[in-house]
Structures are given as structure tokens and as C-alpha cells.
Amino acid sequence: MQLSMSPFLQLRSSGVCLFVSVYFFLFLIASVVLFSPIFRASLDHRPISTNRNSRSVFPEDDYEWENSLFLNLSGFGSLSGAPRGLRWPVTSSGPINCSTLNEVKDLEFIAAGWTKAVYKGMFRGEPVAIKTVNLNGHDFRQCQERQPQASLASCYRRTAAKLLKELILLTELSHENIIKVVGSCVPDAVGPVVIATELGDPLDTVQLLQLSWERRLKLVHGVARLLYHLAHSPLGSLAMNDLRRQQFVLADGVLKLSDVDDMGIAEPFCQTDVDCSHHLLGNISNRVAAPCVDGQCRGHNERLNVWRAGQHFVRQLLPLRAPSSLEPQIQLLLEAYSDTSWSSQKILTATEMLLQTYSADHSSRGETRHYRHFPDSGLGAQFDYWCQQSESPTACRLTVDSQGEAVSLCNLDLQCRAVVVEPFQHLKDKIKVTLKNGFSTPSSSPGSLLLLKPS
Structure with a gap:
């Protein structure tokens, strides 16, 4: 029997694209076979309730929150730190949905991780990124290995729950330095779970270092703006548990966070200040820990994000070929990222002052x-x-x-x-x-x- 491919799978006929076509076609077949009414009609746009007595992060090995996502059960305890819980995004907010998904053309594989596979394509003349479940990824295979009795549909649901978490977070945390969601497809019955976002270019270290110092300073400014946003988000202070270059892209020259499924919700719980010191990473254990206030390590997530951003971005981007006249300001900023002694607000203010000083000096020299x-x-x-x-x-x-x-x-x-x-x-x-x-x-x-x- 000869199988025909939908327009959504019409890829170019190179060797690589042929492999991608077969892979994605098998994915769709698997989706049709595996999906019973998993995505129930109860997935309406109501807030998910919170429980103050539960843990404050999305545990990797705990499937309870994943079932809650799909079944919309009460007691969604994993979001205990969010001020108002998470809300389902309105599916009509973007042009791409389950009805228009087949309009995505020229689909091409980009990358795959533990949870999802990412493709790029064209939708009505505009480039987009398509994220969906990676059936060959670590999370899906680990579910099968740890629970041999679990159905394939159950493992798909558990893996797709992380994708839904990312969809919700990207929608809730709308910001210039966070990738923009342009649509999604969470089917009521049969079909793949998909997130569609604007398309960005992956960060290449060599290309970043070849940028002018002004361009790199603007990227560092974007990092500072993002740190402040995460510390004062509508969901409270959030922790980037996997803040690395691979989680970011460049879209129209702007640095944007594109991968948020490992983001931690709420500050760690504590009884004393000593408890907060135990939450510090080994590399920053010599720094002053956040204080324990009302049962939470107040400011822990902010300090953790600042330190990680300094290690993975600022130390690489800022010092190289920097103007000698700005070295004192740059050194103070680097030290603040290293010892986490400044808040994200102070870091943002200092970065903006550095940018203003450079721009004023540059305009006078560059006439x-x-x-x-x-x-x-x-x-x-x-x-x-x-x-x-x-x-x-x-x-x-x-x-x-x-x-x-x-x-x-x-x-x-x-x-x-x-x-x-x-x-x-x-x-x-x-x-x-x-x-x-x-x-x-x-x-x-x-x-x-x-x-x-x-x-």
C-alpha cells in the first residue's frame, strides 16, 4: 500500500530532508495510533489551582503534575510559588492552530533534545519554528524504561506535558527577550502536540565574538533585561535551571530565550538561613546566601540567574576588545555577576549606564x-x-x-x-x-x- 504525505510533510528531496520526512511521518503515524481521547475537553482556559504545601518546582521524575496538566485536576501543587497559578493560553491568539497547521511548508529538521524535536518551516510567507515531542528523546525512552507497563500513549502524554508547560510559560512571560509564540495545537483527540514560535538563529560562539563590541554590549543589555524580568515576572521570581547558550537564539538581532521547560517556579523553601545556603551551587557556595523570609529563600532564584548569566554570557561577551576608557565600569559589572552582590535591577541600571556612556563617546568619535x-x-x-x-x-x-x-x-x-x-x-x-x-x-x-x- 502506498502512503501519501500531507502538505505539512512536503520537504525537499535531499538525503537529510528525506530522513527528516520519514522521521516526522512516522511520528504522525505514532500519534494517530497512540492517541485515544487523551486531550480531553476539560482542557479549557481556566486557571490551574495551586497548593501551598507542595514542592515549588517541576520535578523531573514526578508525573503527578503532568497528569494534572492533561486532566485539569485540582491541587496543581507544583505551582505553589506562582501568585495566581498558570492559565491556559488562548489558542486563537496566534495564526497557527490545529486547523492551519497543514499550511506550514518546507518543513526542515533543526535539532532535537531530551523532550522535543524542533523544525523550521514557512507559514504564509513567514519563517516559523515548530516544536513537538521527540519520540526518540531521553524523556520518552526513560518513561518506557522506568515503567515498562505504561502504555505508549501514557509516555507520550507525560513527555508532551513538558511541551505544554513551555507553551504556558512562554505565553505568560511575554517579553522582548523571550521568543514569541505564534500559535499552538493541543488536539482534543488525535494528533501531535505542537508549539509554533518565531524563528531565531542559534548562538554560535565564534560568530558572537566576531561581532563589534557595541553589538555584544547590546546583547549583554538584553541579558540584563531578561534577568530583571525573570526576577519580577507575573509568576514571581523564576529560576533558569538550565541557563546555557543553547537555550537562546538571535531573532532580528535580539537575544531571546527560547527554551523554558526546565524553568523553576518559586523560591526554595526554608526554615532558617542555613537551609538557603544548602541550595547554593558548589561554585558559588562561598557567596552570601539569600535570607529565609516567610518560609522561602528570598532572592535565591535571582542570584542564581545572575551568576549563571555571568558565567555563560557576560564574561565571554563583554571584556573582549572593550574600550579602555570603560574598563572600570566593565570590571565592576563583571564582579557583580561573579559574586552576585547586585540585584538584577542594579545590574540592569549599570548596564544601561554603560551603554549610554559608550553611545555618547561613540557618537562624538564617530562623526x-x-x-x-x-x-x-x-x-x-x-x-x-x-x-x-x-x-x-x-x-x-x-x-x-x-x-x-x-x-x-x-x-x-x-x-x-x-x-x-x-x-x-x-x-x-x-x-x-x-x-x-x-x-x-x-x-x-x-x-x-x-x-x-x-x-
Whole structure:
């Protein structure tokens, strides 16, 4: 019998895409076979109740909260720290739903983790990311291994519950530095559970370090804004238990958190301050623990997030090629991330002040009006020289945010005598420039702009 594929599975016919097609097709078959009325009509848009006597996180090995998600049972104790519990997102809030899911075209596998598989596709001309259950992932297989008597449908439900938790959290925590949900599909009966979000690019360490210092400072500013939001979210103070580069993407040049299924809800419980010190990671055990206030380690999650953000982002992005005039401010900020002595509010304020100081200094140094302009002109390969940040092994070729930034870099470089601005913008809101260590009669280069440094 020959099986036909739905439009949702019409992928390109390369070897890799063929593998993805078969994998996802088998996934849909499994969904149809496994799903009985698991997703009941009781999954309406009512708040899930909370229980103050239960634990404050989503335990990896506890399936009770997962059953509560699907059956909407009372006593959803795992959310004891959320001020008002979690609410089901309105499914009509995004253009992608169970009825329009088949309009996603050119589906292509991106990555897979313990819980979910992620694909990218096109929906009505716009790129989107599609997240669904990874049937070959750790969580699904672990369920089968630990509970051999459990049905496949039960293990699917338990794994999909983490996906639903992520859907709820992403919707509740709407923020500029958190990936935006554009739709979802939680079927009442048969079909896969799907989250659709805006598409971002994974963070590549090498590419991040090749960005201009201003661009990296703006990314650090995004980290600071996110830390403040998590500490003062509508759900209370949240802990990023798995804060790593892999949990983030770049969408339109903005750093965004995209993976939140391991997020901890509420502060750890305590009876004394000593209890709070036991919750500290080994690497920060020498830091002052959060105080025990009203049975909770008040500020623990915030400090944990600050420390992890410093280790995985700020220490890598901020010091490299930083302006020497800003080193005192940068050092204070790095120390605050390391010893967690500052609140997220103070870190955000200090980061914004650093950005303002740099912008003011940059604008004064980066004025192009003092440079002589030669439109539609260049210098070919003449006067090329290599510089440390260069994207070329033989020339000082850089990606910058503006002509002003290029001029500022030239002013700081004693070798630089001229700047050639390339005609084509390869990156959104970015320009490519080449610094030159000499000058002669310009050659014709349509679309280029030659800027001659004043003597």
C-alpha cells in the first residue's frame, strides 16, 4: 500500500530532508495510533489551582503534575510559588492552530533534545519554528524504561506535558527577550502536540565574538533585561535551571530565550538561613546566601540567574576588545555577576549606564563629517592590512552597525587612513567595511563609499 504525505510533510528531496520526512511521518503515524481521547475537553482556559504545601518546582521524575496538566485536576501543587497559578493560553491568539497547521511548508529538521524535536518551516510567507515531542528523546525512552507497563500513549502524554508547560510559560512571560509564540495545537483527540514560535538563529560562539563590541554590549543589555524580568515576572521570581547558550537564539538581532521547560517556579523553601545556603551551587557556595523570609529563600532564584548569566554570557561577551576608557565600569559589572552582590535591577541600571556612556563617546568619535566623502569609489585591493577583528585573512574587513562605528574604529587605529563602505548589506541593519592603511586616486566602485580620514 502506498502512503501519501500531507502538505505539512512536503520537504525537499535531499538525503537529510528525506530522513527528516520519514522521521516526522512516522511520528504522525505514532500519534494517530497512540492517541485515544487523551486531550480531553476539560482542557479549557481556566486557571490551574495551586497548593501551598507542595514542592515549588517541576520535578523531573514526578508525573503527578503532568497528569494534572492533561486532566485539569485540582491541587496543581507544583505551582505553589506562582501568585495566581498558570492559565491556559488562548489558542486563537496566534495564526497557527490545529486547523492551519497543514499550511506550514518546507518543513526542515533543526535539532532535537531530551523532550522535543524542533523544525523550521514557512507559514504564509513567514519563517516559523515548530516544536513537538521527540519520540526518540531521553524523556520518552526513560518513561518506557522506568515503567515498562505504561502504555505508549501514557509516555507520550507525560513527555508532551513538558511541551505544554513551555507553551504556558512562554505565553505568560511575554517579553522582548523571550521568543514569541505564534500559535499552538493541543488536539482534543488525535494528533501531535505542537508549539509554533518565531524563528531565531542559534548562538554560535565564534560568530558572537566576531561581532563589534557595541553589538555584544547590546546583547549583554538584553541579558540584563531578561534577568530583571525573570526576577519580577507575573509568576514571581523564576529560576533558569538550565541557563546555557543553547537555550537562546538571535531573532532580528535580539537575544531571546527560547527554551523554558526546565524553568523553576518559586523560591526554595526554608526554615532558617542555613537551609538557603544548602541550595547554593558548589561554585558559588562561598557567596552570601539569600535570607529565609516567610518560609522561602528570598532572592535565591535571582542570584542564581545572575551568576549563571555571568558565567555563560557576560564574561565571554563583554571584556573582549572593550574600550579602555570603560574598563572600570566593565570590571565592576563583571564582579557583580561573579559574586552576585547586585540585584538584577542594579545590574540592569549599570548596564544601561554603560551603554549610554559608550553611545555618547561613540557618537562624538564617530562623526563622519570630518572625513572626505568619495561616493561610488573604492581602492580595490590597495592598502589592505590585517587587523585583529578582521573577517578576512588579508584585509581589515569588518561588520559594523553604522558608518559612525566604522569611522570610530578607524580613529582608534593608528594604521587606518581610509574606510571603504561596501554597497551591499549582507546582514540586517549591518554594513560591511574595509579599513585601509593608505590612500591614492580612488577607483570606480558603484554603490561603495570611500571615506578619507583627515590628516
